[in-house]
Amino acid sequence: MNPYATSIMTFSLILGTTITISSNHWVLAWTGLEINTLAIIPLIAKSHHPRAVEAATKYFLTQAAASALVLFSSMTNAWVTGQWDITQMNHPTSCLLLTAAIAIKLGLVPFHFWFPEVLQGSPLMTALLLSTLMKFPPLTLLLLTSKSLDPALLTAMALASTALGGWMGLNQTQTRKILAFSSISHLGWIAIILVYSPKLALLTFYLYTIMTSAVFLALNKIKALNLSMIMTSWTKTPVLNATLMLVLLSLAGLPPLTGFMPKWLIIQELTKQEMTPAAMAIAMLSLLSLFFYLRLAYHSTITLPPNSSNHMKQWYTSKTPSTPTAVLASLSILLLPLSPMMHAIV
Amino acid sequence: MTYLMFFLGVCFAVGVLGVASNPSPYYGVVGLVLASVAGCGWLLGLGVSFVALVLFMVYLGGMLVVFVYSVALAAEPFPGAWGDWRVIGCAVAFVAIVFGGLVFGGFMGAWKFGVSTVNNVGVFVVRSDFSGVSMFYSHGAGMFLVAGWGLLLTLFVVLELVRGLSRGAIRAV
Numbered sequence: 477m478n479p480y481a482t483s484i485m486t487f488s489l490i491l492g493t494t495i496t497i498s499s500n501h502w503v504l505a506w507t508g509l510e511i512n513t514l515a516i517i518p519l520i521a522k523s524h525h526p527r528a529v530e531a532a533t534k535y536f537l538t539q540a541a542a543s544a545l546v547l548f549s550s551m552t553n554a555w556v557t558g559q560w561d562i563t564q565m566n567h568p569t570s571c572l573l574l575t576a577a578i579a580i581k582l583g584l585v586p587f588h589f590w591f592p593e594v595l596q597g598s599p600l601m602t603a604l605l606l607s608t609l610m611k612f613p614p615l616t617l618l619l620l621t622s623k624s625l626d627p628a629l630l631t632a633m634a635l636a637s638t639a640l641g642g643w644m645g646l647n648q649t650q651t652r653k654i655l656a657f658s659s660i661s662h663l664g665w666i667a668i669i670l671v672y673s674p675k676l677a678l679l680t681f682y683l684y685t686i687m688t689s690a691v692f693l694a695l696n697k698i699k700a701l702n703l704s705m706i707m708t709s710w711t712k713t714p715v716l717n718a719t720l721m722l723v724l725l726s727l728a729g730l731p732p733l734t735g736f737m738p739k740w741l742i743i744q745e746l747t748k749q750e751m752t753p754a755a756m757a758i759a760m761l762s763l764l765s766l767f768f769y770l771r772l773a774y775h776s777t778i779t780l781p782p783n784s785s786n787h788m789k790q791w792y793t794s795k796t797p798s799t800p801t802a803v804l805a806s807l808s809i810l811l812l813p814l815s816p817m818m819h820a821i822v
Numbered sequence: 823m824t825y826l827m828f829f830l831g832v833c834f835a836v837g838v839l840g841v842a843s844n845p846s847p848y849y850g851v852v853g854l855v856l857a858s859v860a861g862c863g864w865l866l867g868l869g870v871s872f873v874a875l876v877l878f879m880v881y882l883g884g885m886l887v888v889f890v891y892s893v894a895l896a897a898e899p900f901p902g903a904w905g906d907w908r909v910i911g912c913a914v915a916f917v918a919i920v921f922g923g924l925v926f927g928g929f930m931g932a933w934k935f936g937v938s939t940v941n942n943v944g945v946f947v948v949r950s951d952f953s954g955v956s957m958f959y960s961h962g963a964g965m966f967l968v969a970g971w972g973l974l975l976t977l978f979v980v981l982e983l984v985r986g987l988s989r990g991a992i993r994a995v
Binding site: 517521 | 968969975982
């Protein structure tokens with residue numbers, strides 16, 4: 477893409493995110509959300525392939541409808557309570573509309589249908605932006621209004637998200653779709669703890685961002701768009717593949733890796749809030765996604781892929797070192813011993 | 823007056839339903855015109871005549887004109903007109919959904935919202951719509967910049983998407 481256009485879109489993404497996160501008036505929050513939506517459309521449709529254009533169209537339609545619902549909920553709240561403060565969202569109908577709107581924006585079940593297809597149609601780096609940066613402003617709005625939201629609805633959506641994120645990811649061979657379903661299940665974990673401990677939800681989101689950024693950057697380096705490309709990539713970047721295995725296991729939530737920290741703290745908090753069946757359910761539903769994480773991890777480290785014996789192996793192409801991947805991968809693997817500090821400082 | 827506002831609201835809803843039930847843009851735009859005229863009338867009833875005029879000029883005179891010009895360039899040999907079975911079916915279904923929503927809403931207490939005007943009365947009269955726009959230029963300068971950047975961004979996004987010579991999203995151009 478033209479460098480001027482890329483810089484305008486990147487600047488608008490940063491501007492939109494900053495506006496929504498730092499606002500305390502609903503109209504400004506909505507403006508930031510709309511700027512984000514607009515700016516990422518050309519980034520999704522960058523390759524001009526029909527699938528990319530369809531993904532951009534689907535993204536625009538769902539996000540525009542969700543923004544309209546956000547505006548609608550803030551307007552009904554302003555009509556009833558007379559003020560536009562984000563933290564003072566007291567009217568129950570407005571809270572319900574807002575929850576639905578943010579669920580559409582994030583991709584929580586039952587509004588998740590757009591997410592895998594949009595991620596599949598976009599390039600890997602744009603998919604990374606869609607999974608991490610574009611989730612930050614809507615999540616901020618949920619965090620700011622968390623004390624007025626309905627716990628039952630959020631718990632139901634969270635459990636369904638974890639379940640469907642796990643189940644629908646089982647049959648996928650395209651890495652971007654697998655990561656889309658992984659995002660949906662992690663959002664389920666975030667949503668279930670949102671009402672009881674917003675700080676834990678934020679911590680989960682931060683750690684999910686770190687881990688999924690590491691995965692996307694590693695996949696971008698080996699250009700792995702489906703499982704067969706991962707299987708034959710170990711010859712190019714053996715160390716990166718080994719690290720990718722560990723980062724994927726961290727995403728799955730296995731101790732002693734970082735990904736265990738949010739799950740552990742969330743289950744502890746849910747049990748303290750007398751929600752033990754929900755804690756049990758969400759932990760067991762995460763086992764579904766563990767299967768496809770394990771499959772991805774196995775494929776990234778397999779040294780004898782099921783190709784014909786005389787297939788050409790790609791050998792040691794020239795690799796430029798990538799600092800962000802290294803830093804994010806290290807953080808995704810080694811942060812668990814810092815759990816007491818992380819819980820205190822978030 | 824209440825009946826007039828209610829009638830304008832019904833016209834608005836009917837216009838929007840007309841847009842939604844017609845897949846052809848040539849005929850759907852009629853619903854848009856009806857909806858925007860009814861919305862304008864509603865704003866006039868609320869007393870904010872300036873905003874109503876702005877809506878008329880920008881929406882009907884700007885957006886809709888550009889839309890009609892672009893749609894006129896897209897040929898469609900057999901567009902679905904108002905008498906087609908698909909259009910009638912969609913319209914009936916949408917009217918049924920809206921009616922069901924109204925009835926259900928009536929039971930849930932959604933009919934208790936009222937309508938009031940936004941003018942002040944008395945010695946010190948401030949017109950809310952005019953003074954709101956002027957506030958945009960004084961205390962609201964930051965929001966003005968952000969809104970202006972948002973509109974400029976829309977232009978750049980659309981230009982990037984429809985870049986010609988197969989570099990844009992539309993490869994036939």
